[in-house]
Amino acid sequence: MDKTKLLKLSITELIKAFELGQTSSEEATKACLEKIKNSQLNAVVHINEDAINLAKEADKKRREGKKGRLLGVPILLKANMCTKDNMPTSCCSNFLKDFKSPYNATVVEKLLKEGAVIIGKANMDEFAMGASNETSAFAKAKNPHDLTRIPGGSSGGSAAAVAGLECYASLGSDTGGSIRQPSALCGVVGLKPTYGSVSRRGLVAFASSLDQIGPITRTVEDNALLYEIIMGEDEKDSTTNRKPEKFVQNIGAPIKGLTLGLAKEYLDLPADSEVKQTVLNTIDFYKKNGVKVVEVSLPNIDKALAVYYILSSAEAASNLSRFDGIRYGKRVEGKDLIDTYYKSRTAGFGAEVKRRIMLGNYVLSSGFYDAYYKKATKVQQVLKQEFENAFLKCDCLIAPVCPQVAWHFGEKSTPISNYMADIFTVPVNIVGRPAISFPCGVNKDNMPIGVQLIADMNREDVLYKLASYFEKHKGVK
């Protein structure tokens, strides 16, 4: 098959082509690897040296009539997902640059069980802390729509690789928008699942109560397929609580009668006018297609960003304290134990990671705990209640994903300006709800703009219905 055509296929199309004998996993995998090799995107940081053998094996299995919903499909992981193969689980940090995990993440096991060919690991902000990929300890990933711009973050490499045709799908992780935001900025589809739906075992933790793994794909249908495969409870992650479910059936389902909630306070958060207008156009589209639109209220949504940076930093400081240079990872010998800790962590972590660790330890320290951490959890409860009330009136909320399109490298020079980019995405993590980001238009420079739909707990079915309907009838692809 023609290489460009081959790389542009969706997963569903690729599998059909395998079945019709039009192409093979080996051919598709080689095409991806070659594309990565010649790419300027820096989207992929670790290549699976075994990929072609695995592809050949998948082809053999298919010939033998063996099944697997992803049999032979080349897929990328974010670099914070553990694999016990030849690749490091680096989190794009100098601390774990050469670290090899002794076990596979649960999502990896699930992908392998369905026959996926894991071809590599994608670039990311260091330990998932960042919104532009600029905190990666390796060469920064670039936006395939404009190489002078950031791909978004923290799953920037995952989104850039999918948009740049370097794989058929990837997994990202979303703590405060890290799947949805780069998906929006790169023009692909990203899902942040309901908290507790996908096992975090083997995902190097950033903020445990907020982290969720989700799929990044070129079509909504591929997204539903991948989500179906990776979700479901895991006895080794006690925060998972969900039985396996089917989602592909929601693709193209009727949307008439569904209710879309507009929260003024949410939509009024600061964003570029082009972004706002595109979101308003999307609302109009749904209205015209039989979706009911109602007004709802989220009075405290403007506090979400502050709550997020307190809770996520506190958990991050604790989660990253295991990186002490004693058992694995970066180690710089000091004159004594304490000095070895200092030197190893100083050399291993980048500036943004250090900033979050300091912030997190500060809000947890005695004397400040009540004023920051405890208060943040109280506001979190208020926000949860507000979302709960909103979902009594609607099936889905709508909002921009990012206040602007992908910006240029170096454009945001202060931490706060970077943090502000998360303003539309973090509330969703704080309240544990699922949200999907999909392309809904472009700006004057032809840069993609994404829109975000947010559903109530465990209602990804609604998201897939609405997103696939838009994708099919509006046709922004």
Added chain:
Amino acid sequence: MDYEVVIGLETHIEQNTKTKMFCSCKNEFGGAPNTNCCEVCTAMPGALPVINRQAVYNTIKAGLATNCEISKTFYFDRKGYFYPDLAKAYQISQLYVPICKNGKVEFEVNGKQYAIRLNRIHLEEDAGKLVHGLFGETLVDFNRGGVPLMEIVTEPDFRSVEQVMAYLDTIKNIFKAIGVSECRMERGQLRCDVNVSLRPFGSPNFGTRTEMKNLNSFKAIERAIKFEISRQTKILNSGGKIVQETLRWDDVVGQNYPMRSKEDSQDYRYFPDPDLLPITITDEEIKKIKNELPVLPAQLKSEYKKKYGFSDYDATQLSKNIEISKFFEECVKAGIEPREASNWIQGEISNILNEQVGEEIVIKLVPINFAKLIGLYKAGEISQASARQVLRKIWDSNEDPGEIVEKQGLKALSDDTEIRKIVEEIISKNPNAVNDYKSGNKKALAFFVGQTMKATQGKANAGIVNKIIIELLGE
């Protein structure tokens, strides 16, 4: 000047669950270094803890056995500090809502009843172990890392060393009785930190306290407290002030030394562990656990008094250790008369136990064999001396006492004529003693019994011997 002693304890007890607190590794003492450990124990990136429900259940059991309130909803917190034996650099513990709180432990010292209040019992994970090598290197063994550990915190209610020792003995026996731990101190299954302060008698305020660590045996605890009381008394009497600090007990030297202050002033940055969801327990579940509790030493004691008519002293001796009470009950079940069993347990068996090394009570004696032995003795087939001798033989061998008696020729001499012959010979050889006896010195009777026993190597039936001597010497 004399001061009132005020002591509070923090006791750590390792549970005997099959697996560790947060993963499925074996919870096993010993074993080659780092053989019982996984990605959770070593804090590999992405590893997640999963609560061992048995450990939670055991802690509730411990709380119920010590009169605690059980929290209906509780959760785990992270306690952060850097040390190489703590892989995650935080310990999963409980600060804000412990599983058990407001308990009470009762015990006796010199016939007087005391009650100590428990502040809490919480559940956490043990740390690994540092091993110092020959060349100055330090190695870490994570086999112990993640073993379920209960911390029992008392209020500062103790007023003497004796109370502390009696309390420790009591909780050790309770935790053994409910089967949640073997409480073997030499294996680190029971560890204790002691807070000591002094104040003038009658003072309502507490004095400045010091905390003692590294107390590895009951004896060490007792010595360390005594040392600390006299150290603080000397300082106060000479007009000095007690410094609040953590002390390390050196059992070889017999002294307390201050630990570096760095290890003493930590900000643990506690917060609820987001990897674990809160646990909610229903009243029914608590009731069910309560109903499953075995009879505890204190209840056993009153049961023994009522059922067997034992004195307070005897009932205490038989009920306070689970090994002893278990053995006693098996003896009764095997057909030994309860008072007889009690006499033997407090007599020769207690002697044997005292001769054993270590603080642990280990009884290997098979009750059926013991019952057979008592049967032989009661039937007059063997003398008491022989019975004691055979007891030591069958103590850890599971041999049949009848066979031993047979093999070693220990059968009691109860043949009238034979004993008579021996007694006659002794009488003829000891005319002085005969005179003593006839002039009313009753001690002479004992002399003749003793001589006869000696001549028969203790095998003669004591009753028959007595009867014949009296008969031959005349009243």
